[in-house]
Amino acid sequence: MFGDKYCYDMAAAKEVRVPEIAGSARSAAFAPVDSTARVDAVVRRLTDAILLGLVADGEQLPSEAELAARLGVSTVTLREALMALRQRGLVETRRGRGGGSFARAPREDSLGVPGRLAELTVEDLRDLGDHYAAVSGAAARLAAQRSLPSDLAPLKRTLVAMAAAATPGEARRLHGRFHIEVAAASQSARLTQEEIRLQADIGALLWLPHTTQGEDDEAIAEAVERGDGDLARALAERHALAAVGHLIELRLRYPPEVRHDH
Numbered sequence: 554m555f556g557d558k559y560c561y562d563m564a565a566a567k568e569v570r571v572p573e574i575a576g577s578a579r580s581a582a583f584a585p586v587d588s589t590a591r592v593d594a595v596v597r598r599l600t601d602a603i604l605l606g607l608v609a610d611g612e613q614l615p616s617e618a619e620l621a622a623r624l625g626v627s628t629v630t631l632r633e634a635l636m637a638l639r640q641r642g643l644v645e646t647r648r649g650r651g652g653g654s655f656a657r658a659p660r661e662d663s664l665g666v667p668g669r670l671a672e673l674t675v676e677d678l679r680d681l682g683d684h685y686a687a688v689s690g691a692a693a694r695l696a697a698q699r700s701l702p703s704d705l706a707p708l709k710r711t712l713v714a715m716a717a718a719a720t721p722g723e724a725r726r727l728h729g730r731f732h733i734e735v736a737a738a739s740q741s742a743r744l745t746q747e748e749i750r751l752q753a754d755i756g757a758l759l760w761l762p763h764t765t766q767g768e769d770d771e772a773i774a775e776a777v778e779r780g781d782g783d784l785a786r787a788l789a790e791r792h793a794l795a796a797v798g799h800l801i802e803l804r805l806r807y808p809p810e811v812r813h814d815h
């Protein structure tokens with residue numbers, strides 16, 4: 554799993570060389586960006602990967618030099634990011650032989666679903682549904698048109714694992730992973746990145762258990778495999794809107810006692 558391209562396609566954080574810029578204003582404009590921003594980007598990327606299970610619990614991360622190269626950042630930047638991840642308990646570093654950095658998934662489902670739902674208004678949720686349906690629908694259509702046989706095996710494995718998940722938290726993480734794998738099969742780096750962002754942001758809410766989800770996912774995987782782009786898109790859109798519709802229902806049924814309107 555660790556080698557998958559969508560974990561480390563860090564184009565946004567890559568150092569870009571600008572040749573022969575004249576004038577001090579232009580030099581200032583093209584001065585290196587704040588290194589904190591780059592550290593934050595790496596922290597966010599690796600946090601998402603660990604929380605979503607793209608990197609398995611206990612899995613050893615590549616060496617610092619290799620990981621820095623793959624993320625397109627310096628080893629200094631990577632080390633700062635790893636330090637922040639250690640402080641959050643998401644990475645553990647062991648010294649000596651057999652040592653290195655290892656991913657640590659949070660033990661409990663500490664994603665705070667009720668609190669997170671309470672922060673969103675019904676309008677927020679509708680907007681989210683439109684956005685998510687657009688992204689997942691487009692990704693599913695392209696996946697049906699472009700996926701390679703090697704893209705399909707992970708989808709099927711994840712569906713099987715999802716059905717056998719031991720805890721609801723595990724099922725939700727796998728569910729998010731399934732949709733990321735569909736997006737990755739689209740061969741679009743931007744759609745895949747957007748899917749990862751959405752799953753990291755609202756996956757824990759989206760994939761609260763409700764009826765027919767498993768059937769939807771099977772049907773999406775089948776449409777992708779058959780190369781039926783229109784059907785894959787329609788199914789993915791319907792699936793996204795159903796998930797968000799379920800959240801809107803929950804939100805209306807259980808209005809939070811205290812709203813945090815800022």
Ligand SMILES: [Zn+2]
Pocket residue numbers: 728731732766769770792
């Ligand atoms: Zn699904």
